[in-house]
Amino acid sequence: MAILYNEKSRIFTIHSKYSTYQMQVDQYDYLLHLYYGSKIENQEMSYLLQYNDRGFSSNPYEVGKNRTYSLDFLPQEYSVFGMGDYRESCLSVVNEDGSYDIELKYENHTIYKGKKLLEGLPAAYGSEEEVETLEICLRDRVTNLEVTLSYSVFYEYDVITRSVKVKNGGSNAIWLDRALSVCLDFANRSDFDYITFYGKHTFERQLERTKVRHGKTTVDSVRGCSSHQQNPFVILCDSNANEVYGECYGFSFVYSGNFKATVELDQFNQTRFVMGINDTGFSYRLQADEEFIAPEVIMAYSEHGLGELSRKYHKVIQNHVCRGKYKKARRPILINNWEATYFDFTSEKLVSIAREASSLGIEMLVMDDGWFGVRNDDYSGLGDWFVNTDKISGGLKKLVEDVNQCGMKFGIWFEPEMINEDSELYREHPEWCLRTPTRKGNRSRYQYVLDMTRKDVRDYLYDCISKILEEANIEYIKWDMNRHLTNVYSLGLDKESQGEVYHRYVLGLYELLERLISKYQDVLFEGCSGGGGRFDAGMLYYTPQIWTSDNTDAIDRLKIQYGTSFCYPISSMGAHVSAVPNHQTGRITPLNTRGIVAMSGTFGYELDVNKMTSSEKEMVKEQVEQYKKHYNTINYGDYYRITDPYHEERYMAWQFVSENKEKMLLQYVLLKPECNAPIVNIKLQGLEPDQVYTVVGTSETYTGSALMKAGYRIPEMNGDYTAVQIEFEAR
Incomplete structure (x- = not known):
């Protein structure tokens, strides 16, 4: 016992x-x-x-x-x-x-x-x-x-x-x-x-x-x-x-x-x-x-x-903690249109991205913010969860069918907990906001927060989301939350209960999520709060993956994903390859490096593939195949942090070992190239000491004991932010 x-x-x-x-x-x-x-x-x-x-x-x-x-x-x-x-x-x-x-x-x-x-x-x-x-x-x-x-x-x-x-x-x-x-x-x-x-x-x-x-x-x-x-x-x-x-x-x-x-x-x-x-x-x-x-x-x-x-x-x-179909089922490699189009898109633009992405092996298109209500910027529309037919000509069902005909699954973005003043919902139900009656209340991103303690609010959101999911073959929801709570007062509770609102809000969110995931068991839900603002084990109970950060810069992502890995599994971290110069930092990073960093998570893309060169598209095909090949090792194997980015500034390395210890991936990013640089020798972890491992694509062989005690010498590299992925297999 x-x-x-x-x-x-x-x-x-x-x-x-x-x-x-x-x-x-x-x-x-x-x-x-x-x-x-x-x-x-x-x-x-x-x-x-x-x-x-x-x-x-x-x-x-x-x-x-x-x-x-x-x-x-x-x-x-x-x-x-x-x-x-x-x-x-x-x-x-x-x-x-x-x-x-x-x-x-x-x-x-x-x-x-x-x-x-x-x-x-x-x-x-x-x-x-x-x-x-x-x-x-x-x-x-x-x-x-x-x-x-x-x-x-x-x-x-x-x-x-x-x-x-x-x-x-x-x-x-x-x-x-x-x-x-x-x-x-x-x-x-x-x-x-x-x-x-x-x-x-x-x-x-x-x-x-x-x-x-x-x-x-x-x-x-x-x-x-x-x-x-x-x-x-x-x-x-x-x-x-x-x-x-x-x-x-x-x-x-x-x-x-x-x-x-x-x-x-x-x-x-x-x-x-x-x-x-x-x-x-x-x-x-x-x-x-x-x-x-x-x-x-x-x-x-x-x-x-x-x-x-x-x-x-x-x-x-x-x-x-994680539940449902996608607890272990392989998740589709997706492309999100946000950094490709922001609010400026049409059905035709989305289908063109899907068509090209499908030819590269990408498996799902996710339509982000801007598809609903009157939503051409972030000033209006939140709360009005009906399709904007000016953008989505022919309606949502037709768009999804067109994307499916490209060989792609379809996903969609929601921000259910929020409301804009400039929305039909606010004009009809201003009392549904969290706000002290005697004050105007703080806005953030031009939006207020809906009172999730209220059953009528939750029922409205459940009905809206269900209607969208029933209308078309939608297989993924990105659930966002783009502001924090202020003026926390519920018009649905008496004054003696206002100290309960913060907690009741969370309970209301959980109840709504539970209703939805129980009904739509084949839909993959991804959590998000301006990226990783609600990355916790509680959300992973409802959404088996969370968008790790709105920062898609590969070099910044090294530290973000490093810190996240101390508690949360690789299979929970949303990670995408984005365009350069990066939209958050302006940094230019090689596509190979962006791919290797994004593979240390639930892999996807966030750019307009139609703007890529033919050589870049070939590299995308290779990245997609590599991720599929190593999916189980990356997501369900053992993860090892080889270097600490707070003490080693020249490079960063990490490692995945399959559950049976027969496969291993070493991923390495050069952060500060040097002239006449010192040799880099990496001591690996988690291998079988007596097992002989081959470096795939070469004739090199090493025992697990040698790799862990004497180390593996990284090939000589130069250039800004170059990276390498080295695959080992048991012989």
């Missing part, structure tokens, strides 16, 4: 393949954390607890004269505000009498095979053979507030998921001011580094690594979505941890709204980590017997560095 309980010592032990998590109900019925780390069997870790008489650390009444017992320094499994633990808390409640006191004591527990779904929320899933769950119920014996902590262990994947359910067992309403999902205390650690992923629009998920210092360090979002600016995935690791060495702890929040992730080093050099819904703008009313479910966090531990940690997340997200 993966989950064990010792009735005598009241210790819970959770084992995954290579890790152990342990906690204990103590003599006062508090749930204390004991250990999380490398696997330890047949050992109770309560000996790690230390009891000291600490000044200004209060003692619970029931401990009597024992001044060595305080919640202020003992490691908590789920920290609360108001009862003597002054560190960062997970739960803050305003009780019916106006007090903030919470005292959670052990009530009961349940262990069972399998894992329950979280109502209205995305979460990792698994069968009874794949996952085992522990639920621990804690209760405040004065107010009858109940908190159920859920731990599910995916043994073979080496991850543990955690979520929380809060139930008001009292007779009157209470208010949740904070309800986070995870607390993890390290009673004997003060030497962590904190790795986070900051960014901005067109430059997302840039790795930042800092030493954990005394006090609190927080990354968060209050933008209504997970955001370009920070990502809801973070890492705590040894100060000397690298790709192959050191202890690493990962935390991925399965949620697409406001979040916070805080690490605190306390006065006694103990480290606490908490993560969950951001409490800024959050106040959730719970009536008697009502429940609140805090979203899930996927935790993983690696004692062999950051690379191993990432591969654990890649596998569990691919197999136990």
Whole structure:
């Protein structure tokens, strides 16, 4: 069994393949954390607890004269505000009498095979053979507030998921001011580094690594979505941890709204980590017997560095978060018309792109923004999800049929959550916007945000999208969101419920997506928010791929895709070859390099193929064939970051190894060519040591051991941003 309980010592032990998590109900019925780390069997870790008489650390009444017992320094499994633990808390409640006191004591527990779904929320899933769950119920014996902590262990994947359910067992309403999902205390650690992923629009998920210092360090979002600016995935690791060495702890929040992730080093050099819904703008009313479910966090531990940690997340997200037909089915190589035409297109123009793209082996045309309402720029039209027949002459069905006759599938762009003032929908339903009644409200990209907490809004969007999908053979939807939330007020809720709007917005989005993907199971949904502004495990539950960034520059994409890879699988990253000079940076990069970089994702194109030269078109054909050939290795093999772009400026290299270790791709981009340059020798990873590998197209052979220990010499290269892809096969 993966989950064990010792009735005598009241210790819970959770084992995954290579890790152990342990906690204990103590003599006062508090749930204390004991250990999380490398696997330890047949050992109770309560000996790690230390009891000291600490000044200004209060003692619970029931401990009597024992001044060595305080919640202020003992490691908590789920920290609360108001009862003597002054560190960062997970739960803050305003009780019916106006007090903030919470005292959670052990009530009961349940262990069972399998894992329950979280109502209205995305979460990792698994069968009874794949996952085992522990639920621990804690209760405040004065107010009858109940908190159920859920731990599910995916043994073979080496991850543990955690979520929380809060139930008001009292007779009157209470208010949740904070309800986070995870607390993890390290009673004997003060030497962590904190790795986070900051960014901005067109430059997302840039790795930042800092030493954990005394006090609190927080990354968060209050933008209504997970955001370009920070990502809801973070890492705590040894100060000397690298790709192959050191202890690493990962935390991925399965949620697409406001979040916070805080690490605190306390006065006694103990480290606490908490993560969950951001409490800024959050106040959730719970009536008697009502429940609140805090979203899930996927935790993983690696004692062999950051690379191993990432591969654990890649596998569990691919197999136990992503769902549907395209979880594993090969996705079509697409061409998107946005950078080819922007708003200036007609049916004829789109068909001409499709016809030429089809001749090059590309498999799908995606029609981006501008096909609906009165939409010739971004000033108008959002919300009016009916076809603009001035552009789409003959209607959508005819256009799709014409594209299908070219041998191409057809996809379409939506931005369902947004509305322009200049739209029929706004003129009919201005109350459907998020906006404080006494204020005009902020516009962004000339648009407002629809109130997704409202059922009538969601029903309208469901009907509009369904009508479009029923009208023609549409096989792909790009779901965009091009602004963040402000003036967050719902005219559909009373004033006491306005602190719930941020969260209810996300729940409404999830409900709409669930309805659509359940009905249209053969449609591939791709998430997008101005590129990678909502790139999180929550969205991947509904959309198995996400447009990684609106920045299509191949060289910028190296860092963007590098940072994204720390949690999210290659199969989730939308990546396209675009024209040069690049529309975002003006940089000119070789087509070969653009292709190699874009192949490290869900490969496609975003340009007008009719403007390409004959030699460029031949290269596109070759890229398409290469991607198809290596599809499984790239998307479902093991991914290795060979170089770190923040420390190696001359070149960047990464590697894919097939699941059976018989195929390997090494991809390399030269960033700074030098005269009389030094030799570049790359030590590869993940191969079978005794297996002999051949460099495809040559007579070169090497053992896996030689490639990993002595390395592989990169051929001499020159020229700005040149790149090479080297294929190895087991002999």
